[in-house]
Amino acid sequence: MKYNYVEKAIQVTRREFVALIGIAAAILWSGAYAVTDVVQDRNKYIKMRTMGLYKDDEKSTIRQSHHNKSLMDMYAKLAGKPLSPMAEELFHTTYIDRTKLA
Amino acid sequence: MGEIIIKSYQEHELNGIIQIDANVCKGCDSCKSFCPANAIDGAYGAVHHIDSTKCLQCGQCLVNCPFGSIKDTEDPLAEVIKKLDDPNITVVATIAPAVRVALGEEFGMEPGTLVTKQMYGALKKAGFKIMDVNFAADNTIMEEGTELIAKIEHYILGIPSEHEMGPLPQFTSCCPAWVRYMELYHPNLKDHLSSAKSPQGMAGPVVKIYGATEIWHTEPEKIYVVGVYPCTAKKLEASRPEFTAAANYWKKKGHTATYQDTDVVLTTRDLARLLKQKEIDLRMVEPATEQDNPMAEYTGAGTIFGVTGGVMEAALRTAYFVITGEELANLNLTPVRGLATVKEAEVSMKLKETEKEIVLKVAVVHGTKNIEPLLKQIENGTSPYHFVEVMNCPGGCVNGGGQPINPMGTSWLGTAKAILPWS
Amino acid sequence: MAQFDDQAVVLKHGLGTRVFHWGLVLGFLPTASTGIALWLRPFSGAGMHTVMQIHIIGAWVLSLACIYFFLFQYKRVVSFWREIFTWTKNDVEWMKVQGGYPQKIFLGKIVPVPAMRKMNSGQKMLGIIVFFGVILIAVSGWILYAALPAVPKEIAFYADKMHLILGLFITFCVVFGHIILGIYNWKEFVCMFGDGTMQVSEAAHHNALWVNEDIEVVKKG
Numbered sequence: 001m002k003y004n005y006v007e008k009a010i011q012v013t014r015r016e017f018v019a020l021i022g023i024a025a026a027i028l029w030s031g032a033y034a035v036t037d038v039v040q041d042r043n044k045y046i047k048m049r050t051m052g053l054y055k056d057d058e059k060s061t062i063r064q065s066h067h068n069k070s071l072m073d074m075y076a077k078l079a080g081k082p083l084s085p086m087a088e089e090l091f092h093t094t095y096i097d098r099t100k101l102a
Numbered sequence: 103m104g105e106i107i108i109k110s111y112q113e114h115e116l117n118g119i120i121q122i123d124a125n126v127c128k129g130c131d132s133c134k135s136f137c138p139a140n141a142i143d144g145a146y147g148a149v150h151h152i153d154s155t156k157c158l159q160c161g162q163c164l165v166n167c168p169f170g171s172i173k174d175t176e177d178p179l180a181e182v183i184k185k186l187d188d189p190n191i192t193v194v195a196t197i198a199p200a201v202r203v204a205l206g207e208e209f210g211m212e213p214g215t216l217v218t219k220q221m222y223g224a225l226k227k228a229g230f231k232i233m234d235v236n237f238a239a240d241n242t243i244m245e246e247g248t249e250l251i252a253k254i255e256h257y258i259l260g261i262p263s264e265h266e267m268g269p270l271p272q273f274t275s276c277c278p279a280w281v282r283y284m285e286l287y288h289p290n291l292k293d294h295l296s297s298a299k300s301p302q303g304m305a306g307p308v309v310k311i312y313g314a315t316e317i318w319h320t321e322p323e324k325i326y327v328v329g330v331y332p333c334t335a336k337k338l339e340a341s342r343p344e345f346t347a348a349a350n351y352w353k354k355k356g357h358t359a360t361y362q363d364t365d366v367v368l369t370t371r372d373l374a375r376l377l378k379q380k381e382i383d384l385r386m387v388e389p390a391t392e393q394d395n396p397m398a399e400y401t402g403a404g405t406i407f408g409v410t411g412g413v414m415e416a417a418l419r420t421a422y423f424v425i426t427g428e429e430l431a432n433l434n435l436t437p438v439r440g441l442a443t444v445k446e447a448e449v450s451m452k453l454k455e456t457e458k459e460i461v462l463k464v465a466v467v468h469g470t471k472n473i474e475p476l477l478k479q480i481e482n483g484t485s486p487y488h489f490v491e492v493m494n495c496p497g498g499c500v501n502g503g504g505q506p507i508n509p510m511g512t513s514w515l516g517t518a519k520a521i522l523p524w525s
Numbered sequence: 526m527a528q529f530d531d532q533a534v535v536l537k538h539g540l541g542t543r544v545f546h547w548g549l550v551l552g553f554l555p556t557a558s559t560g561i562a563l564w565l566r567p568f569s570g571a572g573m574h575t576v577m578q579i580h581i582i583g584a585w586v587l588s589l590a591c592i593y594f595f596l597f598q599y600k601r602v603v604s605f606w607r608e609i610f611t612w613t614k615n616d617v618e619w620m621k622v623q624g625g626y627p628q629k630i631f632l633g634k635i636v637p638v639p640a641m642r643k644m645n646s647g648q649k650m651l652g653i654i655v656f657f658g659v660i661l662i663a664v665s666g667w668i669l670y671a672a673l674p675a676v677p678k679e680i681a682f683y684a685d686k687m688h689l690i691l692g693l694f695i696t697f698c699v700v701f702g703h704i705i706l707g708i709y710n711w712k713e714f715v716c717m718f719g720d721g722t723m724q725v726s727e728a729a730h731h732n733a734l735w736v737n738e739d740i741e742v743v744k745k746g
Contacts, residue, residue: 052203063402147577
């Protein structure tokens with residue numbers, strides 16, 4: 001590994017070095033910022049849809065299920081009252097053990 | 103040793119709704135991170151495959167795949183259009199809460215834009231009659247709330263009930279992916295599920311009995327119910343063979359036909375495709391208020407069913423009134439709102455006409471995996487809760503597997519990657 | 526400058542450079558070949574998983590090599606950057622004759638070629654491609670490897686597209702350009718993969734300006 005000649009040393013002035021670090025930092029920082037921004041907003045669409053439904057609730061004149069007039073009419077004409085035999089027949093169900101399905 | 107093959111589906115249930123397209127899948131493992139049932143096979147880099155026996159059909163993998171390789175294979179558009187074109191059939195669309203804040207996205211609108219009136223107008227133009235599932239949600243509160251109160255009276259207040267009832271804590275049962283999860287992975291705890299059907303389960307009988315006789319004045323056999331839901335698991339739920347309450351009711355009155363309560367289910371995406379196929383633009387269509395339609399009357403409690411904590415909040419508004427005789431001063435129950443995976447609240451209630459006070463402890467969970475610690479508590483006998491709401495999809499039904507796919511969003515609520523890529 | 530004696534030897538590529546180059550070779554070749562397999566998917570299940578595992582190992586080697594070079598040999602990076610962005614009339618003329626390579630290889634003809642520094646114009650062009658290309662491949666690859674599923678779907682989708690397109694392009698340039706020409710210039714090959722030295726007379730043929738202006742006698746002591 002013997003040699004007589006070598007490349008002249010590379011000159012990097014202090015200014016150039018600082019500029020280099022500055023540019024690297026700027027690129028890395030903006031990249032990190034963009035990525036974290038986008039990642040933090042990943043659930044934004046869920047929150048927006050959620051706000052839509054809460055708005056629908058806020059602007060409703062009636063906000064409790066037990067005050068739904070048409071529903072009360074339906075009960076009067078069909079099911080009687082909650083947990084009545086007719087309500088059990090139409091609105092209630094049982095569940096199965098799916099590990100035992102053949 | 104013989105291998106026990108668990109089929110996990112009843113006859114006639116739709117069992118392979120969600121499928122991965124092997125030509126598109128890159129094996130990136132994103133879907134596995136979202137699957138609540140560990141139902142996806144395939145090593146990192148290899149094409150993945152859904153094991154339908156384990157799958158809940160919830161569609162979370164579908165809405166989160168970056169490459170669109172997962173498909174909803176149940177496409178009922180042709181069938182629905184045929185029925186719409188049949189002058190003898192009354193086609194009734196039953197529309198879920200979460201659809202109205204997302205349908206607009208398929209027509210260029212921002213997520214969360216409330217398009218209820220345009221949606222009604224578009225459905226009417228396409229030939230549908232309307233039943234708002236928010237009505238059925240109110241119905242669910244009445245049934246499930248009364249059931250909860252009966253259990254509170256029976257187990258806590260010592261007032262025995264004449265109803266047969268399951269143990270506390272009571273779990274909500276409106277989410278079909280969650281129900282299937284319990285039936286398949288924790289069948290020993292299924293009695294904790296409310297006996298009340300989901301709003302979809304109630305909507306069908308209401309339309310085919312009450313709607314047939316009081317609203318649309320037609321034979322029940324001539325009604326075709328099209329569920330419109332943000333959910334792919336609702337397609338499975340509608341196909342449950344025991345959901346024939348309307349047909350059973352009419353058989354007692356001399357009819358003979360057999361049919362499901364809800365005949366077919368369209369996801370929000372399916373509905374958008376149908377409207378586009380019929381050249382109906384949600385932005386331009388004449389809106390309809392349906393203010394004279396009793397089947398479209400709903401309360402604020404019903405509409406918030408589509409968000410995590412919404413069912414709990416709706417139930418508490420009614421339970422509080424029934425137990426205390428007074429309305430809640432503040433109807434906004436903020437402790438159960440938001441994207442925390444497990445939310446808790448305590449509601450003190452002074453029983454009406456007495457001085458006795460009870461404190462109702464409730465929990466709200468979304469993302470089915472997050473229920474496991476609470477189930478362990480129940481098995482250990484240490485559960486502090488009386489009532490627990492569970493929604494499979496992170497954020498609730500607004501982020502369901504049937505909703506428009508948002509390219510810059512994901513369902514990922516966690517802070518770190520779930521699994522190492524080297525698996 | 527001074528006349529060089531026939532036996533004079535110059536250190537053309539220092540240890541840091543050669544180590545980095547080995548890192549590139551050992552990182553790039555398995556990553557590129559498995560990358561093609563991941564694109565075409567000729568294998569099934571277990572095979573594709575193994576292909577992916579090799580791809581990741583290669584990508585780690587490539588990533589670590591780049592980080593090492595940027596941190597501990599930043600002066601070589603500066604030198605490289607200066608070189609690839611310095612284009613003179615000589616470079617234009619060199620490009621016009623394609624460095625004389627096609628004429629020599631296919632027609633056996635020797636044509637006059639302008640003098641070059643340490644990197645010839647073709648190498649500068651590849652240098653630009655590889656400098657930016659490898660950075661973008663690494664960034665997009667790391668998104669796909671470590672940032673799913675937290676990163677939005679559209680970002681993953683375009684990261685994947687960019688990763689594939691850049692991967693194919695760079696693989697093409699490296700395999701059909703750099704590697705072939707690097708072997709064709711056998712003395713350069715031995716220099717880079719060996720001890721980094723080359724006879725000055727040989728270097729003067731390909732890199733006349735570098736030999737005349739950019740090298741100096743090794744200082745004793």
